[in-house]
Amino acid sequence: xxxxxxxTKKEYVQRIRRVKSLMQQRRIxxxxxxxxxxxxxxxGYDGWSFYVHQGVIISLDEDEPIWFxxxxxRNAALIKCYMKEDNLYGYPEKYVQNLDEHPMTWIGExxxxxxxxxxxxxxxxxxxxxxxxxAHFRLTAxxxxxxxxxxxxxxxxxxxxxxxxxxxxxxxxxRITQKIHQRVLDVVRVGIPKSHVVSQIYETAIxxxxxxxxxxxxxxxxxxxxxxxxxxxxxxxERPFKKNEATYFEISGCYxxxxxxxxxxxxxxxxxxxxxxxxxALIEAIEAGLEQAKPGNRTxxxxxxxxxxxxxxxxxxxxxxxxYPIGVSYPPDWGERTCSxxxxxxxxxxxxxxxxxxxxxWQADWGMEITESIYIxxxxxxxxxxxxxxxxxx
Amino acid sequence: xxxxxxxTKKEYVQRIRRVKSLMQQRRIxxxxxxxxxxxxxxxGYDGWSFYVHQGVIISLDEDEPIWFxxxxxRNAALIKCYMKEDNLYGYPEKYVQNLDEHPMTWIGExxxxxxxxxxxxxxxxxxxxxxxxxAHFRLTAxxxxxxxxxxxxxxxxxxxxxxxxxxxxxxxxxRITQKIHQRVLDVVRVGIPKSHVVSQIYETAIxxxxxxxxxxxxxxxxxxxxxxxxxxxxxxxERPFKKNEATYFEISGCYxxxxxxxxxxxxxxxxxxxxxxxxxALIEAIEAGLEQAKPGNRTxxxxxxxxxxxxxxxxxxxxxxxxYPIGVSYPPDWGERTCSxxxxxxxxxxxxxxxxxxxxxWQADWGMEITESIYIxxxxxxxxxxxxxxxxxx
Numbered sequence: 001x002x003x004x005x006x007x008t009k010k011e012y013v014q015r016i017r018r019v020k021s022l023m024q025q026r027r028i029x030x031x032x033x034x035x036x037x038x039x040x041x042x043x044g045y046d047g048w049s050f051y052v053h054q055g056v057i058i059s060l061d062e063d064e065p066i067w068f069x070x071x072x073x074r075n076a077a078l079i080k081c082y083m084k085e086d087n088l089y090g091y092p093e094k095y096v097q098n099l100d101e102h103p104m105t106w107i108g109e110x111x112x113x114x115x116x117x118x119x120x121x122x123x124x125x126x127x128x129x130x131x132x133x134x135a136h137f138r139l140t141a142x143x144x145x146x147x148x149x150x151x152x153x154x155x156x157x158x159x160x161x162x163x164x165x166x167x168x169x170x171x172x173x174x175r176i177t178q179k180i181h182q183r184v185l186d187v188v189r190v191g192i193p194k195s196h197v198v199s200q201i202y203e204t205a206i207x208x209x210x211x212x213x214x215x216x217x218x219x220x221x222x223x224x225x226x227x228x229x230x231x232x233x234x235x236x237x238e239r240p241f242k243k244n245e246a247t248y249f250e251i252s253g254c255y256x257x258x259x260x261x262x263x264x265x266x267x268x269x270x271x272x273x274x275x276x277x278x279x280x281a282l283i284e285a286i287e288a289g290l291e292q293a294k295p296g297n298r299t300x301x302x303x304x305x306x307x308x309x310x311x312x313x314x315x316x317x318x319x320x321x322x323x324y325p326i327g328v329s330y331p332p333d334w335g336e337r338t339c340s341x342x343x344x345x346x347x348x349x350x351x352x353x354x355x356x357x358x359x360x361x362w363q364a365d366w367g368m369e370i371t372e373s374i375y376i377x378x379x380x381x382x383x384x385x386x387x388x389x390x391x392x393x394x
Numbered sequence: 395x396x397x398x399x400x401x402t403k404k405e406y407v408q409r410i411r412r413v414k415s416l417m418q419q420r421r422i423x424x425x426x427x428x429x430x431x432x433x434x435x436x437x438g439y440d441g442w443s444f445y446v447h448q449g450v451i452i453s454l455d456e457d458e459p460i461w462f463x464x465x466x467x468r469n470a471a472l473i474k475c476y477m478k479e480d481n482l483y484g485y486p487e488k489y490v491q492n493l494d495e496h497p498m499t500w501i502g503e504x505x506x507x508x509x510x511x512x513x514x515x516x517x518x519x520x521x522x523x524x525x526x527x528x529a530h531f532r533l534t535a536x537x538x539x540x541x542x543x544x545x546x547x548x549x550x551x552x553x554x555x556x557x558x559x560x561x562x563x564x565x566x567x568x569r570i571t572q573k574i575h576q577r578v579l580d581v582v583r584v585g586i587p588k589s590h591v592v593s594q595i596y597e598t599a600i601x602x603x604x605x606x607x608x609x610x611x612x613x614x615x616x617x618x619x620x621x622x623x624x625x626x627x628x629x630x631x632e633r634p635f636k637k638n639e640a641t642y643f644e645i646s647g648c649y650x651x652x653x654x655x656x657x658x659x660x661x662x663x664x665x666x667x668x669x670x671x672x673x674x675a676l677i678e679a680i681e682a683g684l685e686q687a688k689p690g691n692r693t694x695x696x697x698x699x700x701x702x703x704x705x706x707x708x709x710x711x712x713x714x715x716x717x718y719p720i721g722v723s724y725p726p727d728w729g730e731r732t733c734s735x736x737x738x739x740x741x742x743x744x745x746x747x748x749x750x751x752x753x754x755x756w757q758a759d760w761g762m763e764i765t766e767s768i769y770i771x772x773x774x775x776x777x778x779x780x781x782x783x784x785x786x787x788x
Contacts, residue, residue, distance in 0.1 A: 047627040048614055051523075051727035072714070072756060075625035093713040094738075097731050099546060102521075126528035127496075129445075130726075133530035134521035134544065150528065152493060195600055195607025202596035206589055213589025213632030216614045220442055231469035233441040237650075238607030256631075319487040320466065331725045332524075333445035337491050344488075362466060 002079060005044050006256050007165055009082050015042060018158050020060055029120035031058045031151055035128040036330035038155040040257055043081045049073040050130050050330060052096055053103040059117065068107055070096055104135045108142025118143050123151035129332065156338045159327055161352040166258065166327065167375060170354060174260035174373060174384035175209045176253025181264055181387055189394065190243045190268050194223065194236040205253055215254040218334040222250040229367030244269035248369040252334055259326050259334040260384045261356045263369035266392040275368065278361050279391040281313035282370045285359045286389065293374060293381035299345040306359045307343065315361055322359040326373060351378045396473060399438050400650050401559055403476050409436060412552050414454055423514035425452045425545055429522040430724040432549040434651055437475045443467040444524050444724060446490055447497040453511065462501055464490055498529045502536025512537050517545035523726065550732045553721055555746040560652065560721065561769060564748060568654035568767060568778035569603045570647025575658055575781055583788065584637045584662050588617065588630040599647055609648040612728040616644040623761030638663035642763040646728055653720050653728040654778045655750045657763035660786040669762065672755050673785040675707040676764045679753045680783065687768060687775035693739040700753045701737065709755055716753040720767060745772045
């Protein structure tokens with residue numbers, strides 16, 4: 001039984017049009033999108049099935065996209081996607097994690113060759129997470145006369161400007177994010193196991209807000225303390241929070257796969273001056289960056305504004321970017337992997353673009369994050385969350 | 395500051411020996427492991443950093459493995475890995491999600507070429523999740539004279555037989571799994587939003603058991619109801635549980651990245667006969683499979699025992715396998731992607747092997763799962779969890 005789509009069919013059709021227009025400009029006949037976020041955005045498909053090979057095929061010759069995946073997951077596509085049943089292809093179970101038989105061989109033979117796309121220019125997402133080297137070899141082997149090129153994240157770029165409804169979902173995610181941070185402030189204290197605080201974060205994240213259930217975020221809560229905060233991506237364990245350590249909480253609520261990350265730092269005890277200096281620098285850097293965040297300016301203008309402030313305070317960010325686009329996504333990343341807020345990035349800002357603006361400081365033996373998710377408006381910028389922008393002390 | 399390793403250094407050294415022996419047998423000089431589970435098992439590395447390119451390199455020429463990843467994550471490697479600092483390589487920040495500069499170019503030039511491995515047989519994990527087609531192209535372009543071959547999951551196979559300490563971690567994960575299922579039975583009822591139940595699942599999973607904090611599982615809780623249970627991988631939303639529907643809960647606790655999944659089905663209301671029949675068939679199939687699970691028998695012997703029972707009850711499982719190996723892992727999968735419990739699989743069972751044994755039934759408009767995580771002992775088999783094996787009715 002087909003579910004109500006999260007967006008109108010008209011919105012999906014418009015997305016496909018946008019992608020086809022970009023395909024035509026780049027001389028692509030057939031595009032294969034394997035990034036689960038792209039699959040969702042193009043078709044409505046949503047399921048934890050990206051641990052097997054799957055994708056969406058768009059051809060300039062056909063109105064609707066084609067979904068392919070494991071036969072068992074075709075039932076999920078029937079429930080979630082807007083396309084007609086004929087455009088959903090399931091490969092047999094024997095192709096699942098079988099070293100001798102690869103799903104992409106089946107896809108090449110049963111879809112692309114049968115559709116007579118064997119001499120086309122076919123673009124694949126060559127650096128997207130679930131498109132493995134082997135998938136590429138198996139697929140190309142079935143179509144020796146096709147011209148395979150890199151899609152260079154074409155669909156990710158098409159996703160950059162969000163619709164009103166997408167912004168609405170991100171605002172719900174943002175309200176969940178705020179609720180989580182408030183919960184953290186309520187429960188965190190010296191001596192409490194980190195795993196306990198994370199259990200409360202998850203409880204709050206999934207319970208959601210005002211009747212909107214929370215979805216799983218594409219990155220787990222990150223909350224490194226003390227020297228571990230120099231190593232941003234270490235996850236928690238059962239050891240307790242210690243006195244006189246800073247912990248930053250990089251956390252996102254998620255609603256219908258849309259994210260809205262935000263970070264805040266909590267110091268338990270009495271911080272020394274370097275933390276107050278870093279707080280001051282970060283807040284000023286955020287304000288300077290937001291000043292530059294408006295239509296017509298570029299991503300590098302935001303990055304340069306941040307760098308100028310950091311330079312003034314003598315802080316070296318080791319060339320780290322200070323943000324990236326966000327939206328619909330699946331593990332392992334909530335970013336869109338297109339532009340970055342970085343000094344060399346020339347992307348022009350447009351209304352509806354959304355970023356996690358994160359001028360964090362990661363030094364050899366400590367770190368601090370105060371970050372905001374933002375969207376570009378017709379005249380400037382808004383933050384998704386409304387939460388005190390400060391170093392919290394407990 | 396280096397942390398205490400989850401396993402003794404001796405155990406890691408022994409693992410590397412096992413891998414090198416397999417490499418030599420297969421005429422591999424250098425192996426590049428990019429599966430985060432393999433990286434953890436080989437070196438102790440653990441972090442949510444697999445959204446950027448990273449890996450572990452093992453050469454027959456060198457004692458220790460080499461870790462490579464983003465410069466920012468090198469700090470995490472310093473804290474988590476047992477190798478000396480010289481064997482940890484971080485690529486500069488400008489290579490992070492930058493379409494013009496690829497980390498694998500840096501790896502090829504700064505590690506493999508400098509070590510003079512440019513004419514070696516180099517094996518990569520060609521179908522592992524985070525080894526993209528582009529990563530392969532960029533890497534091979536830097537070493538035109540090397541002979542690149544597929545590692546065919548060599549490290550995953552080496553992980554098959556677990557150590558005593560690994561089994562101990564899985565037992566802790568199993569205790570968390572039981573605790574979650576008990577929590578589900580306590581809170582689930584008609585009318586309650588599914589997201590609320592999931593929030594309680596996560597709260598319990600991460601709080602852990604007896605002082606052992608829970609880690610994030612590599613697959614989110616799956617709990618499809620009614621017709622959605624035909625589509626196993628659809629995730630939850632805020633809609634409430636309905637009367638007269640079955641829901642199966644496929645859930646794993648996780649401890650230090652080790653998993654122990656188990657599924658149970660709950661019917662809310664009064665089930666019709668088909669559910670009782672399916673329950674009977676599944677329990678009998680599990681008993682028949684466990685009977686075959688002993689050293690010397692093969693994976694196909696378990697699968698055939700299940701199929702015989704299913705056939706007797708007239709249930710068609712559409713060729714789906716009935717289990718897979720489990721252990722240390724990262725999203726998107728808690729399986730090991732080597733053998734399967736499947737009629738064509740000839741893997742010989744050995745003491746210390748661990749499986750999620752899951753003879754689920756997925757039909758066109760309903761589904762049921764009763765599953766167990768198991769380990770092969772010297773004489774037979776044990777289940778990790780001790781939880782009533784039945785269809786629960788509420």
